[in-house]
Amino acid sequence: MNKTEKPSGKLFGLAIDEYEKISELLGREPDDFELGIFSAMWSEHCSYKSSKVYLETLPTKGGKVLIGPGENAGVVDFGDGDALVFKMESHNHPSFIEPFQGSATGVGGIMRDIFTMGARPVANLNSLRFGSFSHHRTPYYLSEVVKGIGFYGNCMGVPTVGGEVVFDECYNDNILVNAFTIGIAKKDGIFLSSECEIGNTVVYVGSATGMDGIHGATMASEEFDLKKNKKRSTVQVGDPFTEKLLLEACLEAMKKKLIVSIQDMGAAGLTSSSFEMADKSEKGMIIDLDAIPLRTFGMTPVEMMLSESQERMLIACEREKFELLKAVFDKWGLNCVNAGEVIKEKVIKFYYKSKIYKTLDIDTVVNGPEYKRPVKKPDYLKEIMPVKINNYKIPENLNDIAVKIVTHPNIASKRTVFTQYDYTIGTATVVPPGFSAAVLRVSGNYEEENKNKSKNDSKGFLLNVNGNSKYAYLDPFTGGMLAVVECARNITACGGSPAALTDCLNFASPEDPEIMWQFAEVVKGIKSAAINLNTPVISGNVSFYNETAKKEGDKTYVSKIYPTPVIGMLGFIKDIGKIITPYFKEEGDEIYLLGEVKGNLGGSLYMDLAYGNFRQKPADLDLDYEVRLQNCLRSLIDKGFLKSAADVSEGGIFTALAESAITNPEKTLGFVVDYDIKGRRIDEFLFSEFEQAFIVTAGKELSGSQGSIAAEILTEYGIKLEKIGMVKKDIMKINSIINLKSGKIKKGYYSVI
Amino acid sequence: MNNKNIKAGIIVFPGSNCDFDVYRVLNEVFDASASFIWHKDKIKDLKKYDFVVIPGGFSYGDYLRSGALAARSPVMELVKDYALDGGIVLGICNGFQILLETGLLEGVMLTNNSLKFECKDVYLKTLNFDTPFTCAIKRDSVLKMPIAHHDGNYFATGGIINDLNKKVGVIFKYCDKEGNITDKSNPNGSMHNIAGISNKTNNVMGLMPHPERSSEKILGSEDGGYIFRSIIKYIKEK
Numbered sequence: 001m002n003k004t005e006k007p008s009g010k011l012f013g014l015a016i017d018e019y020e021k022i023s024e025l026l027g028r029e030p031d032d033f034e035l036g037i038f039s040a041m042w043s044e045h046c047s048y049k050s051s052k053v054y055l056e057t058l059p060t061k062g063g064k065v066l067i068g069p070g071e072n073a074g075v076v077d078f079g080d081g082d083a084l085v086f087k088m089e090s091h092n093h094p095s096f097i098e099p100f101q102g103s104a105t106g107v108g109g110i111m112r113d114i115f116t117m118g119a120r121p122v123a124n125l126n127s128l129r130f131g132s133f134s135h136h137r138t139p140y141y142l143s144e145v146v147k148g149i150g151f152y153g154n155c156m157g158v159p160t161v162g163g164e165v166v167f168d169e170c171y172n173d174n175i176l177v178n179a180f181t182i183g184i185a186k187k188d189g190i191f192l193s194s195e196c197e198i199g200n201t202v203v204y205v206g207s208a209t210g211m212d213g214i215h216g217a218t219m220a221s222e223e224f225d226l227k228k229n230k231k232r233s234t235v236q237v238g239d240p241f242t243e244k245l246l247l248e249a250c251l252e253a254m255k256k257k258l259i260v261s262i263q264d265m266g267a268a269g270l271t272s273s274s275f276e277m278a279d280k281s282e283k284g285m286i287i288d289l290d291a292i293p294l295r296t297f298g299m300t301p302v303e304m305m306l307s308e309s310q311e312r313m314l315i316a317c318e319r320e321k322f323e324l325l326k327a328v329f330d331k332w333g334l335n336c337v338n339a340g341e342v343i344k345e346k347v348i349k350f351y352y353k354s355k356i357y358k359t360l361d362i363d364t365v366v367n368g369p370e371y372k373r374p375v376k377k378p379d380y381l382k383e384i385m386p387v388k389i390n391n392y393k394i395p396e397n398l399n400d401i402a403v404k405i406v407t408h409p410n411i412a413s414k415r416t417v418f419t420q421y422d423y424t425i426g427t428a429t430v431v432p433p434g435f436s437a438a439v440l441r442v443s444g445n446y447e448e449e450n451k452n453k454s455k456n457d458s459k460g461f462l463l464n465v466n467g468n469s470k471y472a473y474l475d476p477f478t479g480g481m482l483a484v485v486e487c488a489r490n491i492t493a494c495g496g497s498p499a500a501l502t503d504c505l506n507f508a509s510p511e512d513p514e515i516m517w518q519f520a521e522v523v524k525g526i527k528s529a530a531i532n533l534n535t536p537v538i539s540g541n542v543s544f545y546n547e548t549a550k551k552e553g554d555k556t557y558v559s560k561i562y563p564t565p566v567i568g569m570l571g572f573i574k575d576i577g578k579i580i581t582p583y584f585k586e587e588g589d590e591i592y593l594l595g596e597v598k599g600n601l602g603g604s605l606y607m608d609l610a611y612g613n614f615r616q617k618p619a620d621l622d623l624d625y626e627v628r629l630q631n632c633l634r635s636l637i638d639k640g641f642l643k644s645a646a647d648v649s650e651g652g653i654f655t656a657l658a659e660s661a662i663t664n665p666e667k668t669l670g671f672v673v674d675y676d677i678k679g680r681r682i683d684e685f686l687f688s689e690f691e692q693a694f695i696v697t698a699g700k701e702l703s704g705s706q707g708s709i710a711a712e713i714l715t716e717y718g719i720k721l722e723k724i725g726m727v728k729k730d731i732m733k734i735n736s737i738i739n740l741k742s743g744k745i746k747k748g749y750y751s752v753i
Numbered sequence: 754m755n756n757k758n759i760k761a762g763i764i765v766f767p768g769s770n771c772d773f774d775v776y777r778v779l780n781e782v783f784d785a786s787a788s789f790i791w792h793k794d795k796i797k798d799l800k801k802y803d804f805v806v807i808p809g810g811f812s813y814g815d816y817l818r819s820g821a822l823a824a825r826s827p828v829m830e831l832v833k834d835y836a837l838d839g840g841i842v843l844g845i846c847n848g849f850q851i852l853l854e855t856g857l858l859e860g861v862m863l864t865n866n867s868l869k870f871e872c873k874d875v876y877l878k879t880l881n882f883d884t885p886f887t888c889a890i891k892r893d894s895v896l897k898m899p900i901a902h903h904d905g906n907y908f909a910t911g912g913i914i915n916d917l918n919k920k921v922g923v924i925f926k927y928c929d930k931e932g933n934i935t936d937k938s939n940p941n942g943s944m945h946n947i948a949g950i951s952n953k954t955n956n957v958m959g960l961m962p963h964p965e966r967s968s969e970k971i972l973g974s975e976d977g978g979y980i981f982r983s984i985i986k987y988i989k990e991k
Contacts, residue, residue: 147869150870154811155768155811155814155815156770157810240811241767241811241814241815241816244767244768244814245767331793332767418872419872420869420870421872422901424872424901424963425774427778427966443774443777576971577971
């Protein structure tokens with residue numbers, strides 16, 4: 001850009017008043033270099049300028065939290081001197097522009113956030129949203145995104161143990177890729193980006209800097225216009241092999257105590273890593289741009305600063321240890337250059353061609369604008385009313401609808417997706433993908449003698465990612481709560497105790513007051529559920545501007561995603577031998593309903609498939625009841641009373657029963673359920689979603705010898721347990737209304753995607 | 754079970770990523786003495802090891818061709834000498850690919866016929882029980898182990914296949930749960946359902962499934978353990 005040109009509209013993603021503010025702070029108009037730095041650091045992506053006021057209200061402390069938001073990732077106490085480090089991050093915009101590289105580098109980026117902290121990544125999960133299953137571009141995005149995730153994670157040797165894949169037309173023009181990584185570390189071996197000391201050498205390690213990803217952060221802070229392909233150069237290109245070497249080199253250097261402070265070069269690359277490290281350490285830095293290893297000859301200073309080339313880190317090390325540090329990176333065949341020094345004065349001094357090129361004040365750059373943007377309750381919500389079920393006639397053949405529901409792309413098995421990810425590497429995956437939550441044990445810390453292995457190998461941890469944007473659209477507050485509650489249910493259903501969470505909040509433009517209102521409500525919902533379930537928010541990420549300008553004929557419009565809060569949750573279990581899985585185990589086991597069924601069909605898949613209208617208000621969530629219900633279930637599992645437990649989520653009780661019957665890896669089971677629906681409509685019982693209830697099975701002992709202890713537990717929590725049927729072979733029968741063959745359902749369930 | 758006197762060397766290339774899993778299983782589950790051999794370690798031979806494992810992963814990123822770069826690493830010259838001298842060499846997944854690229858085993862690995870990375874449990878039938886890798890496997894048993902690879906579609910010309918069959922060099926074939934060798938149970942299109950082969954003297958074996966991921970009950974199968982058990986038994990009885 002020519003700097004004499006007067007800006008019009010948005011400039012590198014900066015608003016006019018932001019541009020003016022920068023000019024005011026500098027006492028003149030910014031030049032190219034400054035404009036590049038400010039545009040990156042003041043981007044929504046790096047500065048959280050629209051979301052900060054809301055995010056600050058979330059509970060971030062308490063429980064087992066060691067380090068909350070603000071670092072590269074959050075840290076939770078895992079006992080026995082162990083710590084778990086995790087975070088989820090979006091890579092939506094790059095993945096829509098170039099799905100393979102976009103998703104691959106999303107996975108690469110989040111793993112770097114984890115090992116920057118001194119933790120070895122031990123599991124990946126992801127949450128993916130694609131357009132309607134029948135949209136012509138969906139197969140392309142699905143196959144490329146999945147390939148990209150596998151490409152990166154598999155090569156790194158980190159198992160991808162779970163995730164979700166959702167199709168909805170609101171993502172036709174903006175797919176979402178949210179990647180989650182968890183790593184394990186020693187509590188006393190955590191590394192931070194805020195510990196630079198004056199006199200430390202600033203070290204650049206990893207891949208050379210290239211022309212890829214320039215303006216990535218600003219790109220991710222803008223909506224798409226009609227010229228999406230022009231943005232391909234803003235997408236980074238991933239090299240998982242180099243990242244594997246970087247991982248080993250960093251962890252080796254950390255073990256040898258050669259690193260004082262470290263940050264990954266993620267969004268806005270060298271710019272954000274240098275400014276943020278210096279700022280958090282309350283120091284300054286000299287950065288020698290002549291030292292930066294380059295892939296492309298003749299890159300300008302601003303290009304070097306904004307490149308988002310992957311697999312790079314910025315390290316502060318004691319000056320006298322630099323050679324030792326370099327020896328480690330040499331062993332792994334990676335760049336390791338002395339690129340500056342930590343100084344006292346809170347500025348960054350850039351050297352270029354052996355001369356001082358530019359000095360920027362850190363406070364000015366990092367303290368970007370913060371907005372409390374206008375909010376307005378969206379107009380569409382006026383039409384969202386509680387469902388008046390009597391206006392809808394029960395369809396003649398509910399069996400057909402039932403089949404449609406379990407074979408709907410959002411319900412059907414995602415086996416063809418997760419078998420493209422290595423989920424068994426690491427010898428820690430106890431419950432693989434495809435069931436409620438992934439369960440992992442602690443297998444070791446990847447070093448000779450395994451000497452940092454946990455002292456306790458009977459413990460385990462559980463992971464789940466979840467979000468329901470349809471509900472968040474119909475009722476943002478409930479949608480926010482539901483994402484948290486649903487994760488907790490999946491963890492509890494295996495016997496685990498929810499411990500902490502990370503959130504990825506995907507929204508359209510924050511400059512639209514209606515979107516901002518949705519955001520505020522969703523955050524309120526997350527907050528309320530997180531407080532009640534005692535699962536603090538330890539890290540997270542916000543992705544705005546998930547909208548695209550569209551043109552159809554003469555008409556232009558903006559295609560916006562539903563508000564899509566996605567939660568990634570960690571749970572613990574003391575004795576991993578007590579884990580249960582959601583599928584039925586034996587013919588003859590008894591099926592129970594734990595909890596209560598309200599029968600509210602608002603927003604359900606059933607309403608959509610049977611009547612073509614899901615735009616009704618979903619049921620409210622009683623958090624007090626929810627906590628009691630989950631505690632009760634956990635207690636029953638801990639006593640060893642239950643053989644399986646599945647929550648009632650999308651597709652209702654019918655789907656919970658059907659999935660429990662057909663997902664047993666060894667055999668095909670079925671069920672006969674006879675339940676007094678007490679004058680209610682059968683479809684309300686079968687298909688209402690996100691009920692505060694679980695389908696559980698047990699052997700005959702539960703109604704016999706174990707009965708009295710179980711009854712005590714139920715009374716203690718005030719929860720109802722009703723026997724509703726029995727596990728059978730091959731057939732699915734409910735109240736002589738549903739009558740299906742398990743084999744047929746299974747075939748459909750596993751062959752849709 | 755004390756197998757501390759049994760020394761295993763695990764070759765580590767840049768990009769190996771199953772090295773630690775093998776290390777942990779050999780040391781902690783089978784109580785042997787396994788240690789890593791970094792590809793650049795300055796050693797002149799591998800004689801001190803009772804057996805050598807080339808673990809899975811993405812050596813050198815599998816850039817160029819799976820296993821091709823690692824096969825040309827100087828440490829593989831030592832492995833060749835060791836193998837020609839009768840040493841026991843086990844290549845798992847990427848290790849199998851490296852052994853093929855080195856020429857210690859014959860044939861090539863093509864991309865899976867699904868053209869996708871495949872991670873799943875498979876069942877294996879053992880065809881030759883008279884090797885260091887299979888001598889502790891129960892006759893008629895079907896082994897359950899996971900695979901996780903993109904290029905596991907074994908291919909060889911007729912001459913090689915004949916040779917393999919003659920010398921009972923086909924060690925494992927993919928089969929169904931009951932042990933039937935069917936097309937449906939073949940996860941990658943591999944010729945004749947071949948999952949693992951050995952050299953003519955049966956002291957070098959490569960297989961695509963991961964025995965180290967199926968050596969403990971908590972992981973869903975202990976069947977892979979029979980391969981390590983066999984090696985240990987063979988060495989002890991030698």
